[in-house]
Amino acid sequence: MLSPLFLLSLVGLSTQLVIDKFASPDSNALGNWHGCDEGDGITCTFGSGKLTVKATDTDYSFYTQLNGGCQDVTGMNSQYLHVKISGSSDFSIALQQNNPSCDETLSPYPQTWDIVYAPDYTVNGDIYVPLSHFNINKQKAVGFAFKAFRSTTATTFSLVEIVTSLPSGRTVPAKKPTGPLIFQCTRPNSIAFGIDDGVPELAQRTMQIIKDAGIKVTFFTVGSALTDPEGNFTAIYKEALDRGHQVALHSMTHPKLEGLIPASKIDQEFQQSLSTVQQKLGSRVSTKYFRAPYGTDGALTRQKLETAVGGGSRVINWSIDIEDWLWGESSTPEKQVEAVKRDIARGGNLFVSHYLYPSTVEYFPEFIRLAKATGKQIMRVDQCLEDPNAPPL
Ligand SMILES: [Zn+2]
Structure with missing residues (x-):
């Protein structure tokens, strides 16, 4: 047969x-x-x-x-x-x-x-x-x-x-380089907080909670926030760098990058974001690390990021979602804690969080307590990904 x-x-x-x-x-x-x-x-x-x-x-x-x-x-x-x-x-x-x-x-x-x-x-x-x-x-x-x-x-x-083969006469282009899309820490027994955009009124309280907990985290900053003189974010993230936290990219104006038409606008977002963080915060920013607004992924976003940063990019998504976007301003804000418990139970070890709502910030010590209760060590995203360029633990 x-x-x-x-x-x-x-x-x-x-x-x-x-x-x-x-x-x-x-x-x-x-x-x-x-x-x-x-x-x-x-x-x-x-x-x-x-x-x-x-x-x-x-x-x-x-x-x-x-x-x-x-x-x-x-x-x-x-x-x-x-x-x-x-x-x-x-x-x-x-x-x-x-x-x-x-x-x-x-x-x-x-x-x-x-x-x-x-x-x-x-x-x-x-x-x-x-x-x-x-x-x-x-x-x-x-x-x-x-x-x-x-x-x-x-x-x-x-x-x-x-x-198994191409039709005769047909050719394919070379692979355009893309950085990896990451949802999970790789270092054994590690867990990390990736903290994105926030509001100025809640920044100091957030920083104090992190300081009191004695942990190091990764902040993904929107470029336009650094250029807004009212927000004081440049001073906030400079201080975060001084305290040993990682600061990385989160676009210039926070759009869904992949949907921008024409596609040259995606390049502009990366170029402006890069030049702004370097101008405002200096060379200590981790410009190879990027969190996409809304976690939106697409080929153009990954290819253009890889080009903009000169190779070695890493797109950092998450496996623990505090769901502040869903519950932060609801009548049941405690569901943010339930979301963290659920994702930790499923094996998640990389957070997405913001400091946009008072309820989220008030639960932040509880998120940290839950992370520590896993027995894993809380560290920066570059450390949890075993990046040889990350500072030692
Ligand atoms: Zn964001």
Whole structure:
């Protein structure tokens, strides 16, 4: 009995694996889950073996999975993802990597992904991306995500497959460098606070709580805050640097970077942010470390950051969300504490937090207590990622 793959090679076809033909809204051609994020930012319509995606927000994605847990695709590294589309190609394609336990109930899930910009690989509706352009642990692949749709024009998908070779005459571009997207500390027994934007009225109290706890943290600062004379943030972050905290980038004006049109505005955000922190805070700022506003990720953001900082960039997301954006001003602010407990229980060890609301700041000693109660050591993000350039613990 000849294997199906052998028969395919006999007739000269190069299809290795059909992943999705959009025949059903619930599952793909492999029998695995596929679907869109829930919410107002995306509309996904299935019909006649096609999926049409219309998105108004770059945070929303469509996913088609290779496996519910982990799929080893290391053997396909010299092969190509082929996607057939019509309509806009102005979106990103990610290959997602699961966490070490291959368990979607743990945090983070997924562990990370690498990402490419679809227009770079599209000719007449055929997208070919070498799997080698996705720099992840390919023993732990989850599946592909089509995300960060930048155009109001819809995209219609009709096929996702892996092929062993390119059509004759077809070439692919070189991989554009991207820094890693990080959700988790790697140093054993480490836990870290990444603290983003805040309001001036709550800055001193936040700094005092951190000082009283005797911990070192990482602040991601918005460039425009440093240029606002009313806010005094330049003095606040200078003092933070003096106290041994890490200070890093959080864009210039805090937009969803990936959605900026034209894309040159993304470059401007990075350039202005870099020049502002260097001018106001000097050379001690960790300019290779960046937290994206809203955690929004896309290929353009990662490629342009990598270029702007001259290589070695790290995009720092999180695996513990205090959910201040959800509960900080609600009638149940204690749910911020519940959120921290939940994410710690799932294995998270990298916080996202702000000092925007009085309730968040009042719970900050409790967040620190919960972090310490894990038995892990609280440290700066660069230290928890074992960066050789980080100061010693
Ligand atoms: Zn922010």
